[in-house]
Amino acid sequence: MKKDIRIKKFYEKTVETWFLLCAIIAILFLGIISIYLFLEGTPAIFKIGLKEFILGSKWMTSAEIFGIFPMIIASIYGTLGAIVLGVPIGIFTAIFMAEIAPEPIVKIVRPAIELLAGIPSVIYGFFGLIVIVPIIDNIFGNGGNSLLAAIIILGIMILPTIVNISESAIREVPKSYKEGSLALGASQIQTIFRVILPAARSGILAGVVLGIGRAIGETMAVILVAGNTPLLPESITDRVRTMTSNIALEMSYAFGLHQEALFATGVILFIFIILINVALHLLVFRSEK
Amino acid sequence: MKKIITSLIVLILITSLITACTGTSHVSEGTESTGTISVVGSTSVTPLAQEIAYEFEDAHPEIRVDIQGVGSSAGIKAVYDGVAHIGMASRNLKPEEKEWGLTEHVIAIDGVAVAVHPNNPVSDLSLETVTKIFKGEITNWSEVGGNDMEILVVSREAGSGTRGAFEELVDLLEDKESLLREDALIAEGNGSVKANIASKEGAIGYLSLGYLDETITPVKIDGVEPTVENILSGDYKVSRPFLMLTKDPVDPNVQSYLDFIMSTEGQEIAGQNFVPVK
Numbered sequence: 001m002k003k004d005i006r007i008k009k010f011y012e013k014t015v016e017t018w019f020l021l022c023a024i025i026a027i028l029f030l031g032i033i034s035i036y037l038f039l040e041g042t043p044a045i046f047k048i049g050l051k052e053f054i055l056g057s058k059w060m061t062s063a064e065i066f067g068i069f070p071m072i073i074a075s076i077y078g079t080l081g082a083i084v085l086g087v088p089i090g091i092f093t094a095i096f097m098a099e100i101a102p103e104p105i106v107k108i109v110r111p112a113i114e115l116l117a118g119i120p121s122v123i124y125g126f127f128g129l130i131v132i133v134p135i136i137d138n139i140f141g142n143g144g145n146s147l148l149a150a151i152i153i154l155g156i157m158i159l160p161t162i163v164n165i166s167e168s169a170i171r172e173v174p175k176s177y178k179e180g181s182l183a184l185g186a187s188q189i190q191t192i193f194r195v196i197l198p199a200a201r202s203g204i205l206a207g208v209v210l211g212i213g214r215a216i217g218e219t220m221a222v223i224l225v226a227g228n229t230p231l232l233p234e235s236i237t238d239r240v241r242t243m244t245s246n247i248a249l250e251m252s253y254a255f256g257l258h259q260e261a262l263f264a265t266g267v268i269l270f271i272f273i274i275l276i277n278v279a280l281h282l283l284v285f286r287s288e289k
Numbered sequence: 290m291k292k293i294i295t296s297l298i299v300l301i302l303i304t305s306l307i308t309a310c311t312g313t314s315h316v317s318e319g320t321e322s323t324g325t326i327s328v329v330g331s332t333s334v335t336p337l338a339q340e341i342a343y344e345f346e347d348a349h350p351e352i353r354v355d356i357q358g359v360g361s362s363a364g365i366k367a368v369y370d371g372v373a374h375i376g377m378a379s380r381n382l383k384p385e386e387k388e389w390g391l392t393e394h395v396i397a398i399d400g401v402a403v404a405v406h407p408n409n410p411v412s413d414l415s416l417e418t419v420t421k422i423f424k425g426e427i428t429n430w431s432e433v434g435g436n437d438m439e440i441l442v443v444s445r446e447a448g449s450g451t452r453g454a455f456e457e458l459v460d461l462l463e464d465k466e467s468l469l470r471e472d473a474l475i476a477e478g479n480g481s482v483k484a485n486i487a488s489k490e491g492a493i494g495y496l497s498l499g500y501l502d503e504t505i506t507p508v509k510i511d512g513v514e515p516t517v518e519n520i521l522s523g524d525y526k527v528s529r530p531f532l533m534l535t536k537d538p539v540d541p542n543v544q545s546y547l548d549f550i551m552s553t554e555g556q557e558i559a560g561q562n563f564v565p566v567k
Contacts, residue, residue: 061447063466143441228475249446249477
């Protein structure tokens, strides 16, 4: 009897340790990636000079001039544009699915959005290159590869994230809120905008922040449609290069300081991602409180 | 106890990973040098030399080929100084380098074609005009006999071998700084350059000869079409030789590697991306 318990206990411990090891592997890789990225990237930042690197507006690798300001701006503009385009559509879709649409329609819309999330980014980029870029070229000229094309593609790409998270946030709003509001004589639309959305606010914000993370990190689709010119954009139809595209475009040929500068671009991008994650955690923390 | 064991395991994992990461770069140093050929030079030639070397090492397991891409000039200097067996260069030798008495082996030729959209009536440009277009001094097709349309310059990314060769050949470099117009559309890879030219009527770009097809139209440079024949005859100027340079006396192992490159098998590999010489 006693032996039996011992074996059971041993078994429990083994499984626990195994799970612990698996958990450690994830953290280990995060640690190694961070350490490696910072070890490879930060020396270049100091060699180039922090100010010259972050605020320099010229990227000319053959002359060893490395300024990523236009790329930081392009990443921010692209992400902001995607948010402006994607968030309203995403939230309205979520409201529609959670509150308005009858069940049969939800059964069509939801799988469609889930499928949208599963499409590989290179397909989005290809679609952008052969459909959206020529349309922009026809309307505005200048080739069509532009910040605008990147914004449209990113706006579509962040939709699933925003719709899914917002929808579950809206569904989690207690029924009594809605019933109370309707009982007081508010219309359904008034109830949605005045009661349900404010109550689901932090969940929706979390979805938006995750969407920002997706948009700023997207690489392949952006390389295909954005034109990749390392200049500060003056209008929405200008060609831009984001931080992620810069790394992916030039890594295969780079060596020496050029390669280190690309790692350094990664460091700056990583810092942006960390900031976004901190924001996300603060939001989730607030909503749990 | 459990905590100690797990932390030990973690420690072992970390150290083994770190040593695995840092250790790989030193593996090559321990091997004996008698059967090793050192090949040093142009980064553009490196992939081709490496690919042929893999096949060569399969056929001659006793010989190791050690290839380093450090740039054409450094490679030429290294073989002259006797530091390397073979120097690789992706350009012709300069007059002073010619005097060093190195033996030149042309192993392949890389042609760079300038191409436009099929609807573009412009079919012939002088080398000078090409330079002006890529610099941004000519910005409308009507200035070179075409339709009234903005010229859209498509270029490769910085560091690309094709871009380096093109900038050198059409005189787009000044003190190592690229004179390419800054707002050029940058496409990743020859295929992407082709796709961009094929979809935009005002586009002009350059790409490796092997990527030409009916979706884009190559323009004649100074009246010469970019074809394998014209490159071989030397009429088409926007091309460069891939050279292997040796200094006498040539080691038999080195000779057998060079022979392998010039063999049918080696030239077949060269022909995949470049113009073979045999």
